[in-house]
Each structure stands twice: as C-alpha cells, then as structure tokens.
Amino acid sequence: MNPLRTVRLSPGDILRLGVIGLRVRKTRAALSALGISIGIATMIVVTGIPASSQQDLLRQLTALGTNTLKAQPQPDQDPPVLLPADAAAMVRRIGPVTAVTQLANTHRSVQRTDRSDPNDSAGISVLASRNDLLAPVNGSIGSGRFLSPATDRFPTVVLGHQAATWLGFGRLRPDQPAPQVFLGHRWFTVIGILNPIALAPELDQSVLVGWPAAERYLQFDGHPTVVYLTAREDAIEDVRDVLPATLHPELPGLVQVSRPSEALAAKRATQTSFSGLFLGLAGVAVLVGGIGVANTMIISVLERRREIGLRRALGASRRQIRGQFLTEAVLLSGLGGVTGTLLGALSTLGYALYQGWPPVIPLTSVTGSIGGALLVGILAGVYPSIRASRLTPTEALATT
Numbered sequence: 001m002n003p004l005r006t007v008r009l010s011p012g013d014i015l016r017l018g019v020i021g022l023r024v025r026k027t028r029a030a031l032s033a034l035g036i037s038i039g040i041a042t043m044i045v046v047t048g049i050p051a052s053s054q055q056d057l058l059r060q061l062t063a064l065g066t067n068t069l070k071a072q073p074q075p076d077q078d079p080p081v082l083l084p085a086d087a088a089a090m091v092r093r094i095g096p097v098t099a100v101t102q103l104a105n106t107h108r109s110v111q112r113t114d115r116s117d118p119n120d121s122a123g124i125s126v127l128a129s130r131n132d133l134l135a136p137v138n139g140s141i142g143s144g145r146f147l148s149p150a151t152d153r154f155p156t157v158v159l160g161h162q163a164a165t166w167l168g169f170g171r172l173r174p175d176q177p178a179p180q181v182f183l184g185h186r187w188f189t190v191i192g193i194l195n196p197i198a199l200a201p202e203l204d205q206s207v208l209v210g211w212p213a214a215e216r217y218l219q220f221d222g223h224p225t226v227v228y229l230t231a232r233e234d235a236i237e238d239v240r241d242v243l244p245a246t247l248h249p250e251l252p253g254l255v256q257v258s259r260p261s262e263a264l265a266a267k268r269a270t271q272t273s274f275s276g277l278f279l280g281l282a283g284v285a286v287l288v289g290g291i292g293v294a295n296t297m298i299i300s301v302l303e304r305r306r307e308i309g310l311r312r313a314l315g316a317s318r319r320q321i322r323g324q325f326l327t328e329a330v331l332l333s334g335l336g337g338v339t340g341t342l343l344g345a346l347s348t349l350g351y352a353l354y355q356g357w358p359p360v361i362p363l364t365s366v367t368g369s370i371g372g373a374l375l376v377g378i379l380a381g382v383y384p385s386i387r388a389s390r391l392t393p394t395e396a397l398a399t400t
Contacts, residue, residue, distance in 0.1 A: 015327060029332060036336030036376065037343060040369045044344025044361065051360040052352040059358065067098075067233045068136065068199055070258040071243050072226040081254045083247055085222040088130065090246055096235035099136045102224035104128040106214050110207050111182040112167050124163045125206045126183060128214035128224075136228040137200040144172040144192030151191060152210025155217055157181060158192040162204040169193065181207065184218045200228065291380075298384045308391050318389035325388050329381025330374060337373025341366055 071091075073081035084090060088102040108126040131147050134140065145151075146158055159169065159181075169179050172193060180187045188209070197203050214220035227247065231239040240259075244252035308321060345361050352359035 015331075019331065029335075032332055033336035033339065036333050036373055037340035040337050040340025040373055041344035041347065042340075043369050043372070044341055044365055045347050047365040048344065048348030048359075048361045049351055051362055051365075052348065052357040053355075055360045056355075056357040067230045067236055068138075069229050069231065069236065069240055069243065070200075070226060071229070071247055072256055074254050074256050077254060081248065081251075082223045083225070083227065083255075085224070087224050087227050087247055091227060091229055091243065094231070094239055094242060094246060096232040096239050098230050098232065099132070100227065100229040101130045101133045101136045102227045103130075103133070104211075104214070104220065104222075104224045104226075106184075106209065106218045106220050108184050108218050110163075110167075114182045114187075123205055124166060125202070126218070127203075127206045127208055128211050128218075128220050129158075129208040130211055133208070133228075136230050137197055137203065139197045139200070139203070140195045142171065142193045142195040144190070146192050147208065147210045153212040153216070154210070155183075155186060155188045155213060156191045156210065157183065157188045158194060158208040159190055160194050160204040160206045160208070161196045163207055164190075164193045166205075183207065183209070186217060298387070308388050312391070321389040321391075322385040325385035326378065326381040329384065330377040333373045333377025333380065334370075337370045340373070341369050344369070 073083060083102075088100045091097055091100045104127060106126045106128055110124050110126055129147060131149065131152055134146060141158075142161065144158070147156070159167065164170075167181060169190065172178065172190065179190045181190060182188075194203065194208075209218065211220075215222060229239070229243075240257050243257050244255035248255045311321065345366070348361055349359045
C-alpha cells in the first residue's frame, strides 16, 4: 500500500474555497462587506470633497496673482530710468519664470474722433504691448481678437474694458464695420476689447498698440516702462530678489518690484490645513469596518466547527484551514473596498459638480483605500483563521 500523502492545495484551490465560503452565506457576507465599504466610502468622501473644495479655493487664490510680479522703474527719478529694450528676454532667462511680457507708455492721447479735444484723453493711457500680454496678467478677450504677428505692425488697437466704455464702444460684431479711434494724428482700427483684468486694473483704462506699430506710427523709443511676469510659486521670492539686478545690473535699486500677493501666503496655508484631520476621521471609519469583518469571521468559525472538523478528519492541514479562512476575510474586505471606493468616488464627483468645484479624487486615497481594505482583511482574519486551525477533528466533530 502506498503511504498517505498530504495533498497540497494550490493558491487557486484556496481562493475557490474562500469564494465558496462567502457564497453559501451571501446575506452575512453582503452585510459585512457593506460595513467595510461604508468605511472606505467615507475615506474617499472625506478626502475627495475637501480636496475638491481646496482645489476650487486654490484656483480662486491663483486668479488673485499668487505667482505674478510687476517690475518698473522707481518713480520721480531725474533723469528717468530706462529699462532695456529686451527686458522681457532678459527676465525669461531666469529659471523659475514661466511667462513674461513688457509694456510701455507711449505718452500719446486717444480721441473718439479727429474733432475731439486732443487734451481730453479721459485718463486713457496708450500703451505699446507685446502679443504675449494676456498670459502673464491672466487676461482674456471680451470680443474681437488680441494683437498677433498679423496685426501688431499695422494701425490696430485693443481697448481695455473701461477705456472701451469711456470711448462709447460696446461689443465688436463681425457683421458690423470695426470702429476706429484717432491716435497720433491718424486713425487706428479697434480689433478687440478686453474683459476686466483683476491683476492689472490699469490695463482696463488703456489702449494697447502693437509694439512694431507703436515704433512706426507713434515714434516710440522701444524702452518698456513695466514688466509683468509669472513664476513658480515655490520660487517667487527668489525671482523677486534677482529681478532688479536682471533688469538694471548697474543700479538695481532703481527698479521697483511688487511684493508677492498676500493671497500666496493664504494659499500655502490652505494647502496644508486639510489632510491630517480628514485622514484621521477616515482611519476611524475603516477601523470600524475592520471590526465588523473580524466579528463576522469569528462567528463563521463558531458556526462551521463541524465543517472544520470534517476537513481535518479527511486530511486537511492546519495551514490549509488557516489559508481558507484568511482568504475569506481578505476577499470580504477586498469586495467591500472596491465597492466603497466606487461609492465614494461617485459621491465625491456628484457633490463637487453640484457645488461647481473641479472634482478631485486623490489617487493616494483610492490606492490607499483598497490597500487599506486588504490590510484590514488580513488583520481581521488572522485570529479567526488561527482559531479555526487549532480545532482538533474530534473536538470539532463532537460539537453539537
């Protein structure tokens, strides 16, 4: 006779046993998975909704110019300080700078018609502008179009929002002739009107002329009077420190640079104020779900003593019994984790869209939730599986 040999169960066999253990107790498994899924959904919601709210707040703070600087010569200098004609190109060489543009006051006046009083400019400035102005000042076109290489060398202008109102212009319409303004003893065609610019309100009261056109038609000398730039927020103070020496190496003290927006400090504080509290709440929720899984597995062991005894009598090893019950616990928690992640993600998405926020579901929250659920399943299944494996066949079969 051949000696009896211990049959080794493959991981697939143990997985099938775990699935069978859950399928024959569907209601209890569903309720236990619901407990862990509620905990995981809570984790997703309490991290996703604050993250979405935070992202909306950060977007609003960024619109206030947290990464924007403005550089110009110190006022009331005699003789006036002249910035180099290629000031924007010089600033662009600073590593953290992401966008830069330059403007210049042409000291010209604008009239609605050639019959208007030349001295009545209504406080409207005529500025020479580069084509890349809108990005550094977070500006946008209300109607028409902005200056481009196809238009900046011709007598065309873009009006600031307030300047257009003062000059009596509304929205530009493609089906109507483009209006004109009288500037520098000649007519200029209005091709665009800006929306209000919160970061540079002085542009609302300005008429913008293309840089080449200003040099050609307005006798502009090519020296900018102000430089706008955006830089990485983590390096905005460093950029501010080197900016005067970059624009005026001989006498950097003659260059005035704006301070970083107070909104930057608020934004940095906001970025660190959410995570700890909400992760703590989510951890408690997952812990409660894990206790539910552990309780379910312990009860399962007590109810299935005869099954355990029969399997032990037929040759199942303690290791195989431990593997079966531990697999059930992990499957139970994994099912709850996946379900909870989907519920939490859908809840976060719906609430964020309802509030008009950009929906944000942190990837670390999703991966951490599923991984946490599996870890909870392992921890919750260790004791019940060890307890089941310690039952002797005679002890288990004798239980009524």
